[in-house]
């Protein structure tokens with residue numbers, strides 16, 4: 364309980380200060396939290412059409428983009444991580460591609476896919492695949508030699524080597540990558556919705572701003588914050604279960 | 619008795635460093651053979667070429683059976699922390715039906731006295747217990763030959779004695795053929811039916827000694843047995859232990875070299 368209080372005091376304090384300042388300033392650009400929350404409640408909760416037309420498609424894009432990127436990133440990463448030859452060929456290309464800011468590719472994807480779901484997915488996938496991929500490469504390389512030797516001596520089948528040794532050994536790094544790319548997915552989801560579409564949370568943000576409805580704009584931003592927080596919490600819960608095998612104490616190596 | 623392992627003129631060179639040169643020996647079925655030699659002489663290299671982890675530069679290894687198992691010194695790295703103790707023992711048995719796999723793992727854990735720890739994670743066990751899990755995993759695999767690379771070098775003395783006796787017991791009860799690599803002369807005499815003494819660079823076989831001790835061994839009486847003491851001294855002499863003259867020369871030369879390096883830099 365005290366820990367809970369500790370964690371939220373600063374947050375609550377800032378909200379209160381903002382509320383007071385908002386009342387005092389009475390500035391249309393920065394409405395107080397109370398107004399934002401009631402607008403958010405009206406707009407996102409009391410309006411079922413907004414839920415099905417904007418929130419659901421946005422979250423669906425975000426999650427499917429993230430899942431596709433994760434699948435590509437993990438499988439390609441494990442492959443590259445276990446093959447020095449492949450990494451020698453692909454390494455420079457990866458570094459180059461990763462350096463391109465994904466929003467810069469939105470116009471390219473617009474040309475390739477036209478506006479719509481494919482273009483949005485392409486933007487998310489291209490943007491978030493790198494953290495997963497590079498962490499998977501790193502994780503796959505970190506399988507220590509004794510485990511490699513043990514697996515070789517027992518002549519285990521290939522699938523067991525990949526799924527039973529490399530994947531679990533790499534999983535702590537993989538999860539670190541998944542977390543980074545999940546937050547990135549949210550960012551890229553919004554960016555991909557700013558142009559060429561009229562559904563999704565991002566498009567609603569744009570529209571509210573164009574219509575000078577700043578309270579509604581802030582309501583959208585709050586919704587994104589809540590969404591990001593919720594997704595991250597959910598992933599952390601999954602991670603904690605998946606990595607429950609990790610030794611909790613520090614003296615794991617030399618018992 | 620038939621030969622389980624035949625090694626003929628086995629040699630290995632890393633780059634331009636010849637680690638082992640032309641070793642020839644055999645291991646008979648049911649025998650426990652110890653390979654003893656100074657640190658860095660090529661014992662691990664020998665074991666890695668026999669196990670197929672390294673392709674030897676020359677020579678032949680032939681095994682009378684399809685598979686072998688290895689117990690490494692570094693038990694904490696050789697066990698998989700994401701698997702339970704039982705999962706670790708079942709690890710090499712994935713091609714078997716589930717029920718048989720279970721049964722074999724349970725049996726092997728019983729042999730090493732760890733039936734009660736089957737559901738634990740390896741890192742929740744002491745070092746000695748972890749090495750017993752590694753031994754159980756190797757035994758559950760039913761290898762034609764069990765190779766061990768300094769298996770007891772990183773546990774304390776008490777645990778080491780226990781593990782040595784455990785190895786002697788399980789291999790007698792289950793008729794396992796074992797090749798143990800060690801740098802500990804006492805251990806090689808205590809465990810072995812035969813001792814292969816390696817020395818020099820590249821490593822060569824300097825002696826192949828039968829151990830004239832009864833199969834039943836005991837940590838206290840065996841180690842004070844006259845045969846034990848005599849054989850230990852013999853191996854020690856073969857390995858040049860206690861002849862410091864050469865080493866002093868070497869040390870002085872190294873010292874001069876490092877001194878001149880310090881001066882010139």
Ligand SMILES: Nc1ncnc2c1ncn2[C@@H]1O[C@H](COP(=O)(O)OP(=O)(O)OP(=O)(O)O)[C@@H](O)[C@H]1O
Pocket residue numbers: 632633635637655656657658659660661662663664801
């Ligand atoms: N992968 C390698 N590449 C190059 N040289 C190696 C390699 N592995 C071992 N060596 C060298 O070969 C020699 C024999 O090494 P090896 O590990 O077989 O010795 P060892 O008898 O097992 O030593 P220890 O008792 O310390 O385990 C050493 O001089 C070592 O430096």
Ligand SMILES: [Mg+2]
Pocket residue numbers: 661662663767768
């Ligand atoms: Mg060694």
